[in-house]
Amino acid sequence: xxxxxxxxxxxxxxxxxxxxxxxxxxxxxxxxxxxxxxxxxxxxxxxxxxxxxxxxxxxxxxxxxxxxxxxxxxxxxxxxxxxxxxxxxxxxxxxxxxxxxxxxxxxxxxxxxxxxxxxxxxxxxxxxxxxxxxxxxxxxxxxxxxxxxxxxxxxxxxxxxxxxxxxxxxxxxxxxxxxxxxxxxxxxxxxxxxxxxxxxxxxxxxxxxxxxxxxxxxxxxxxxxxxxxxxxxxxxxxxxxxxxxxxxxxxxxxxxxxxxxxxxxxxxx
Amino acid sequence: xxxxxxxxxxxxxxxxxxxxxxxxxxxxxxxxxxxxxxxxxxxxxxxxxxxxxxxxxxxxxxxxxxxxxxxxxxxxxxxxxxxxxxxxxxxxxxxxxxxxxxxxxxxxxxxxxxxxxxxxxxxxxxxxxxxxxxxxxxxxxxxxxxxxxxxxxxxxxxxxxxxxxxxxxxxxxxxxxxxxxxxxxxxxxxxxxxxxxxxxxxxxxxxxxxxxxxxxxxxxxxxxxxxxxxxxxxxxxxxxxxxxxxxxxxxxxxxxxxxxxxxxxxxxxxxxxxxxxxxxxxxxxxxxxxxxxxxxxx
Numbered sequence: 001x002x003x004x005x006x007x008x009x010x011x012x013x014x015x016x017x018x019x020x021x022x023x024x025x026x027x028x029x030x031x032x033x034x035x036x037x038x039x040x041x042x043x044x045x046x047x048x049x050x051x052x053x054x055x056x057x058x059x060x061x062x063x064x065x066x067x068x069x070x071x072x073x074x075x076x077x078x079x080x081x082x083x084x085x086x087x088x089x090x091x092x093x094x095x096x097x098x099x100x101x102x103x104x105x106x107x108x109x110x111x112x113x114x115x116x117x118x119x120x121x122x123x124x125x126x127x128x129x130x131x132x133x134x135x136x137x138x139x140x141x142x143x144x145x146x147x148x149x150x151x152x153x154x155x156x157x158x159x160x161x162x163x164x165x166x167x168x169x170x171x172x173x174x175x176x177x178x179x180x181x182x183x184x185x186x187x188x189x190x191x192x193x194x195x196x197x198x199x200x201x202x203x204x205x206x207x208x209x210x211x212x213x214x215x216x217x218x219x220x221x222x223x224x225x226x227x228x229x230x231x232x233x234x235x236x237x238x239x240x241x242x243x244x245x246x247x248x249x250x251x252x253x254x255x256x257x258x259x260x261x262x263x264x265x266x267x268x269x
Numbered sequence: 270x271x272x273x274x275x276x277x278x279x280x281x282x283x284x285x286x287x288x289x290x291x292x293x294x295x296x297x298x299x300x301x302x303x304x305x306x307x308x309x310x311x312x313x314x315x316x317x318x319x320x321x322x323x324x325x326x327x328x329x330x331x332x333x334x335x336x337x338x339x340x341x342x343x344x345x346x347x348x349x350x351x352x353x354x355x356x357x358x359x360x361x362x363x364x365x366x367x368x369x370x371x372x373x374x375x376x377x378x379x380x381x382x383x384x385x386x387x388x389x390x391x392x393x394x395x396x397x398x399x400x401x402x403x404x405x406x407x408x409x410x411x412x413x414x415x416x417x418x419x420x421x422x423x424x425x426x427x428x429x430x431x432x433x434x435x436x437x438x439x440x441x442x443x444x445x446x447x448x449x450x451x452x453x454x455x456x457x458x459x460x461x462x463x464x465x466x467x468x469x470x471x472x473x474x475x476x477x478x479x480x481x482x483x484x485x486x487x488x489x490x491x492x493x494x495x496x497x498x499x500x501x502x503x504x505x506x507x508x509x510x511x512x513x514x515x516x517x518x519x520x521x522x523x524x525x526x527x528x529x530x531x532x533x534x535x536x537x538x539x540x541x542x543x544x545x546x547x548x549x550x551x552x553x554x555x556x557x558x559x560x561x562x563x564x565x566x567x
Contacts, residue, residue, distance in 0.1 A: 018370045022384065025367055028443070029391060032402040035412055039405070047405045048415035093296035100293060111300050117497065117552055119504015121521045122541050125528055126307035129314055129538065149303045152296075181288040210395045212507055213521070217528065226397045233511065237405050245398045252393045259393075260386075 033249060040242035047237060058243035068244070071228035078140055078215075078224055079208040082147035086204050089148065090155030091197060095189075097156070098163040116153040120213030123150045128217040138220040146214040151207055155200040162196035163189075199262050206255060308545075315539035324535050332539035342523070346543070349519040352434060353503040356441040357449075360498045361491065363442070364449035369483075372457040373465075385454065392447050400508045403440040407431040407512065432514025440512050441502040448501060449494040456490025457483070489559040496555040500548050520544055 039047050043055035062068060093112055097105070115123055127146050128138075136142060170192070174184035212226050219227060232241060318327040336342045367388070375381045391399060406412045407430035414426040430436060460483060468478040502508075506521030513519070520540060527537030 036402050089299045092292045096293045117500040126311045129310045130307040248395050
C-alpha cells in the first residue's frame with residue numbers, strides 16, 4: 001500500500017531519465033549533421049558561429065569543379081562493378097554455406113566473414129602487395145577487385161540469413177517435379193531471396209561508394225569521390241566540402257528511403 | 270530432420286555436378302586468389318629485409334623484434350589498444366541504455382522503429398564526412414570554440430578540444446556506435462518478457478531482475494558489439510588523421526606510412542600481421558564467449 005505511490009514516482013522518474021538520455025543521444029548524432037548542412041549555406045569562408053548570411057556560392061563552385069565531377073563518375077563506376085562482382089561471388093557463397101557440407105567449411109565461412117571485422121587497411125595492403133608482385137598496374141579496376149573482396153561478407157551474411165528462413169520443402173518440391181538445379185534456382189530460390197539480394201546490393205553499393213582504406217592503397221592515378229574529398233581536406237576545412245557533404249547527406253537520405261521501401265516490400269510478401 | 274532434408278536437397282543438386290561445382294567453385298577460387306594468396310604474401314614479406322633503397326627477400330625476425338622493442342612502435346600499439354577500448358566502452362555506455370529503453374520501456378512500436386532507424390541511418394551517410402564533421406566542430410577556429418566565445422564562457426579559442434585522444438574517442442564513438450546498438454538490441458529483443466515478469470513475481474526488484482536476468486541474457490549481444498566496435502576503431506586511420514593530431518597516430522597510420530613515404534614494406538607487412546592476429550584473437554574470444562553465454566544463460 002505504502003509502496004504504490006513511491007513506485008509511481010520512481011517509475012515516472014525513470015521514464016523521464018530515459019527520455020532525457022535518448023534525447024541527448026539523438027542530439028549527439030544529429031546536431032553535427034545540421035551544423036554541417038548549415039555551414040554549406042553560410043557566406044563566410046571560416047566555419048565560426050554565428051552564421052553570417054545565406055549564399056549558394058559553394059554549390060556554384062562545386063558545379064564548376066571538373067575534378068570533382070570526374071571523381072563522382074569514377075565512384076559510380078567502381079561501386080557499380082564492385083557490387084555486381086560481390087553479388088556474383090557472394091550469392092553462390094551463401095548458397096554453398098547453406099546447403100553443402102565439405103571439409104574445411106568452417107574455415108571457408110570464417111574467411112568469407114573476416115573482412116567484416118578485419119580493418120580495410122589489411123585487405124588493402126595485402127592486395128597491393130600481390131598486385132605489385134605479379135606486375136599489375138594499379139587502377140580503378142584493382143580498386144573494384146579490392147572492394148568486391150572487402151564487401152563479400154556483407155552480401156553473404158544477408159543472403160545466408162534469408163536462405164535459412166526459406167522452407168527446405170520448396171526446393172525439394174522443385175526437384176521432385178523434375179526441375180534441374182538451374183531451373184529451381186531461377187524459378188524457386190531466386191524469387192524468394194530477391195529482396196535480400198537487392199538490399200545487400202544497395203548496401204554494398206553505398207559502402208563501396210564511401211570506401212577509403214582499400215581505395216587508398218589500390219588506386220592508381222584516378223580518384224574516387226571520398227579520396228578526392230580526403231585530399232581536399234588535407235588542405236584544410238572549407239565550406240565547399242560542407243556543400244559536397246550536404247549533397248551526400250541528401251543522397252543518403254534517398255537511399256535510406258529506398259531501403260525502407262525494399263524492407264517493407266519484404267514484410268508484405 | 271533438417272539435416273536429412275539438407276542432404277536430400279544437396280543430392281538433388283549434386284546430380285548435376287557442373288552446377289554444383291560452379292556454385293562452390295566461384296567463391297572458393299575468389300577466396301584463394303584474393304584473400305589466401307594476398308595474406309600469404311604479406312606473411313612472407315613480413316620476414317624480408319629492408320635494404321636501401323628497396324627491400325630483399327629474406328627470412329629473419331628483425332621486423333617483429335623492432336615492433337616489440339622499439340618504444341616508438343610499442344607506444345603506437347598500446348595507444349591504439351587504449352583508444353579502441355575507450356571507444357568500445359563509451360559506445361557501450363550510450364548504446365545499452367538506449368537499446369534497453371527501446372525494447373523494454375518504449376510503449377509505441379512506431380516510435381521504437383523510428384528511434385532504431387535514427388541510430389542506424391548515419392551508417393548510410395559517408396563515414397569520411399562523419400569524421401570531418403568533428404574536425405569542423407572541435408577545431409580552434411571551429412564551431413564549438415566560436416560558440417563558447419560568443420556566449421561568453423571563454424575569452425579566446427581553446428585548442429583543448431581537437432588533436433588529442435579525447436577528440437579521437439568522441440569521433441570514433443560517433444562513427445561506430447550503430448555497431449554497438451544493433452547486436453545489443455537484437456539480444457535484448459530475444460529475451461522473453463515473461464522471464465522478467467517471473468523474476469518480478471518472485472519478488473525481485475527491477476534492479477535485481479535486470480542484474481540477474483536481463484543483463485546476463487544480453488551478454489552475447491554485448492560481446493558482439495564490443496568485438497565490432499573494437500575491431501573497427503582499432504583499424505581506423507581516417508579519424509586519427511583528421512582529428513588525432515601529431516601524437517595521435519594509430520597502427521593503421523603507421524602501416525600507411527611504411528607503405529608510403531617510409532617505403533619499408535616488410536615492416537608495414539609485419540605490423541599488418543600483428544593487427545591481423547589481434548583482430549583474429551578478439552573475434553575467436555568473442556565467439557567463445559557468445560557460445561558460453563548462450564548455453565550458460567539458458
